[in-house]
Amino acid sequence: MGSRGVLILAALSAMATVCWGVKCDDLFETESLRCETCSLIEENQPGLSELVKECKACCTGEVENAYSAATIELDERQRAWAPELDHFLATHADSFPKLKVRYSFNKRPTLIMTRATKSGSTTTDRVPIAAWKSSQIVEYLKAKLA
Numbered sequence: 001m002g003s004r005g006v007l008i009l010a011a012l013s014a015m016a017t018v019c020w021g022v023k024c025d026d027l028f029e030t031e032s033l034r035c036e037t038c039s040l041i042e043e044n045q046p047g048l049s050e051l052v053k054e055c056k057a058c059c060t061g062e063v064e065n066a067y068s069a070a071t072i073e074l075d076e077r078q079r080a081w082a083p084e085l086d087h088f089l090a091t092h093a094d095s096f097p098k099l100k101v102r103y104s105f106n107k108r109p110t111l112i113m114t115r116a117t118k119s120g121s122t123t124t125d126r127v128p129i130a131a132w133k134s135s136q137i138v139e140y141l142k143a144k145l146a
Helices: 003-019 035-044 049-058 082-090 134-144
Strands: 069-074 097-104 110-116 121-128
Touching: 003 082, 069 121, 082 134, 110 134
Parallel strands: 069 097
Antiparallel strands: 069 110, 110 121
16 A cells, blocks of 8 residues: 555544544644645545545645745747646646746756745745646646745
8 A cells, every 4th residue: 555545544544533523633633634635535535525524624724835936847848748738838827926937948847836934045846747737737836826
């Protein structure tokens, strides 16, 4: 069983207790249950709608960890080989004012997410997006970009 399966089983186990009336704070540290975990359960276990509902009531979002800026870096030639990415760039990129597109020779499509830390410096996370669908890029940016 992969790490994704372990994560789903742990969340299901925790949420079973929620259904028996235990408060979220009594059940687990709510800071450690991210709403994206609830979404994973919903995707992989569609018959557990009540548990997903309880999970979403206990989870915390990523608001405090939101990114302040994003850059899609790619070789412009990649647009011909990645139609979903090309579609995103042509139809959705302009709807994200904090998103920049940077063309660099021989770069694989990567989403570079930047956030400010409490100390005032910035950190970046790099996410490869060559195989992502246009809708996945939109959803990710809506969820992560402040």
